[in-house]
Amino acid sequence: MSENVSVRCPVCRREHFYAAPSYPCACGAPVTPPLDRRARATAVTHRSWEDDWVTVLCARCGRTGEWPHPEVGCACGTVLRVPVAAEAVGIPTARRVEQSRRRTFQPVTIRTARDAVTAAALYLRWLGYADIRRADQRPPNGIGLAARGLLAQVDPTVRPASLRDVECLWLTAMTESADCVYFSLAGYATDARTVADSLAVPLFVLDLTGTPQPVNSRADELDATGAEASGG
Template sequence: MPRSLPLRCPACRREHLYAAQSYPCACGAPVAPALDPGAHAVAVPHRIWEEEWLTLCCAACGRRSQWPRPELGCPCGTVLRVPVAEEDPARPPAAAPARAARPAFQPVTIRTARDAVTAAALYLRWLGYRGIRRADQRPPSGIGLAARGLVAQVDPTVRPACPRDVECLWLTAMTESAGCAYFSLAGYDPEARTRADALGVPLFVLDLTGTPQPVNDHADALAHRGR
């Protein structure tokens, strides 16, 4: 598929050349949508959240993440939706390079909020993330952690996480061009889990032994492959 595509504005008939923008996967490899030379650009009359995002597969690690659907602004004021070749969800992702077996995770018993943060940080390190620190941007609830290529939120409260918590973490990760993960002591309400599944956010529950337990497919995949 081409990395650049000639486009014609349907409103003013002006010609444009669009070059596909790449995004950094959490593994560090660039990910870019495949442009569809057989389709035409269409005007965006109004915004619909579900139509704003594409699920793209990283060819290096096989990670599937959501990224903004490409658009182009014409000088006439029309916003053009760039045609892309949709991925086949049945197509298996590229095989990731072989990794050495990880040792078993060594948890810490959770008695305090600080213990919950420590458990999440240790787990991220076990997954292969480095440079773990307190995040510069404080989340609306809980405590933020950051590592190379990832932002995480640790919620040690007794309130299950809500959809807004998940969306705020995801938006922070998008701003930083990073992956993300959510760790909660009290779990997640059903709408939060649904939103996380749609946005590709891994959700973990911290049990009192200090071992994060995956609660959705994205978390299962992260726990299995690591960074």
């Protein structure tokens, strides 16, 4: 666990003490973004994928992963982005490490749409997919994620995913010669599940603990065998 650092709000000048959360690497080790004590926190005025995520190196196995950028909310209503040490950002993979036996998945509680995306990204990394990022093409609903050889769609709405949602994901993945997987917070319409079975699209439901639950047999297989089952 990281040490507390002093974070001052640039709007109201309140001082906060903050410790960055840890996230599980694929090897099972906790990874904590190292904070820059010398730099000042900045107010978040708009959101972008590049600013919301940061690349951090796992000290145990040498993998790099994309993790949520540390933030803290001030009582004045300002969201503060806490600076991360420069050496943690954009580190290239130093070496290839054999995939270790997967440990128990450690979820993050889902309270917001962003939490749902984080939970899906952490799960994909746990499965063994590398270089998870925002997909180049935005899906009709939800948020698109991409990894090497994979497209994923995360639907954090309260509407069950439709047949069209599943078909659009599958078609987009086909054009990119990639596999695909769908994560939904509200489940799936009956015809969506039927077409997913015929197209071999893994379907998962995100429960509020942040743990993806397999909905069909293809999702069960992916959950059991990891990225190797899809050639990831």
